[in-house]
Amino acid sequence: MDMRDAEITPSTVELGGVPITFTDPEMRRCPFSAYHKLREEQPVYKDPVSGNYILTRYKDVRKAAMNTKTLSCKTGIIQTRKSEISEQIDRMFQEQGYLPMDTLVTNDPPDHRLYRALVDKAFTREKVDSLEPQIERAVAEIIDGFIDVEEVDFFDAFAMRLPLTVFTEILGVTDRDIDKFKRWNDMSLETSNPALAPERELELVPAVIELQQYLAKNVERVRAAPDHSLLSTLVHANVDGRSLDMRELISILWLLFLAGGETTANAIAGGMAILIERPELADEIRADSAKLDAFVEEVLRIKAPATTMFRRVTADMEIGGVAIPEGSIIETRFGAANLDPDVFPDPEVLDLERENSRAHLTFGAGIHMCIGNQLARGELKASFRQLVERMHNFRAARGEASFAYTSTYVAYGLTKLWLSFDRR
Template sequence: MRQALANASAAAAGNDTMERFDARVNRGECDVSVKTRIRWIGRHGVARVVIGRAHRKGDLHARILSDPAARADPYATYDEIRARGPLVPGRLMMQAVSHEAVTSVLRSDAFAVGFDPDEMPWVARHLLTRVAADERIVGPIDPPSLLVTNAPDHTRYRRLVSRVFTAKAVEALRARVEERTTELLDAMAARPHGEPVDLVAEFASLLPVTVIAEILGVPLDMRRQFLTWGSMAAPVLDIGLSYRQFVESETALEEMSDWMYSHFERLRREPGDDIVSKLVHLDDESGKLDDRELLAIAGLLLAAGFETTVNLLGSGAVLLIENPEERVALAADPSLWANAVDEMLRYESPVQATSRRSIRDTEVCGVPVKAGSFVTAMIGGANRDPDVFPDPHRFDVRRSNAREHLAFSSGAHYCIGASLARLEGEIGLRRLFERFPDLSLAGKPSLRGTRTLRGFDTIPVHLNSNRPAEREPHAV
């Protein structure tokens, strides 16, 4: 794979040599647009070449990344990969799809997150380290983000966040989630009767972004702006973005970063009772968090508490609309709701895949893995493993082991926002279907174009309810 990357790096870079780039940088002639294009080549342009070649040669992982039909419904491809063994070699990287193999990769200390620049082809390494760095931006795949940080830094950051983002703090948000859910449902009920509603725009996105805004100490009137930034930045988790997608993502991350830096300064002067205020003022034996570290953690909380929950709420609603017998079961036995949310997470994992790099020679399920190898842990496939989940392609709110899913990852990088996502999923979806028991699709839902994140952009629905607006929250 390294030789393929090296060849692709040269192809993606075109006729400009590294020497010419260096000369332009040293003379101050390399403007922002040129630097952006260089970053795109190093991060995505090379990958696009490699993915395209792998797809043409029949690589199944590349099929999911390149083929819109396979991306829209990847589960048959997951089954095909799983049938080849617990850990399957590929032209891009090794692929783990079985529940056992994915769990092993995610929990093993023989694997790390992120790239090691020293192991990259020299052209890509030069691009990323010589001219591609942009200190203004801290995206979800930029250090010191917890998603790409390993011990001991990851341990320190997570310990600091865990001190303020506790189970007690999340449970204290229950009343707010109830209140915000009621407000959003009231607003939908007030729409003209019979008028279709986009469930994503009016509910699935607004509930988590409103809650996370309160966690971050962000004014509520900024929530639509955060929705825009989040939607534009979400593709950055994918590999092989087009140049246009990359520019849009970087623009959103830069704007959000600038706003958050100013926000930290405000919170230093006027702290609130929100979690970020507490992080800003942390000062103990672990040391203070600088602005880049604060931005990385705030960005992670935004992604963990918002992006994945939008997908959970949207996919969960569609699953219940399309499986009315499961709605009947939940109405008859509301105690099933918590399990139903886990089944939604299993069946349509909001995060479909993550990758790991082996830091020493090891093995996974008896398959040797050399140091420096990359493995894609296909979470969406592991959650449909028939060896763990009987009849895995059936949505079943009564499934006894639904909670064994890996939608929140596993091991050291287990999602820090898991409890909040479950809370919002259970309250939001239960209240939605209690309020609008005849909720139905008003058109075909539209899937997001992202590869790593799976969910819907739009879900047109008919509320089909003449019930008066309910002002008192239900107990959950």
């Protein structure tokens, strides 16, 4: 491409007199005004701090997500992170744990195909469906734990606890120290911040290694004694005589842990926030169980918990008239694309009759479509089915102070939701 053909030169866009940059934690906590302004004024926007090109239109985000030719997932930001202290951190992983490697989300064809084929064997429809009784039981038990209290931090007591409990089902373990899993999850997610300070990066590595060692112990357990868990299926999966070694397994399991924990929790908490705002939706779901699927898809669209992913430009290219040079990082802002009014009229309104709600990009698109999307949908359906059956009159227990939002770079959602309700 001749870079002179591009007509638009990105310039800084301001919101309330402040330049829009997603390195700002406050902007990440509530990015929607920035999304709307960028989509209208500069849908391909060069972040003035990170230098990343931010995509906010549905058509651009989807096209980029599908592009495996000139947009590489090997960015050096997630899992195989590159920084000024990479050599020191790599030594720590090699000496005490397992050096992270590119497998699924951070990999490209043709290598990606092998890993996807192996992981697909563990996440078949049959395997995921077999978890349904455990998920339903986990939802019931977690609700039992707080249904008699006057108020509860719903995020901590339910939204985060459920996906982490489901992860223990995937591993086939009885160890359910959810606080430990939550700590591993929080610290692992923090490593995806492109503006992470080197000293903080060093502080996070021991927690990731601790998680790696826990996962490795369970891999060895099912290698020696196969069981019916998804972990065992993954460990023993074979494609053309090729199975996964320990380093590959640890990288994949770490990714599954991140993808299935915080993001699912954020979607569940986001759905509850909507029910607080619009209590009639709970009545509609109770009256017509078919509305549950529509509710879940709209929650996933509006509250997109995995709000962005990164791609590295491998050759000079143009998006929306903007020249983007080789080596640049672009961000596919799924949270913005899902609210594009050109695709979803009245995008911020949860509409149980919306015909194209499932067209959202919350799980990505193309070969990198989230492998756990059916599992996440199953967790959300089980959650809201039982929540509306057993409770009603959901309300914010502490007014505006009931809500606190994450500043994690790649995720959007609540970290606190103080909830009151009435038993049914």
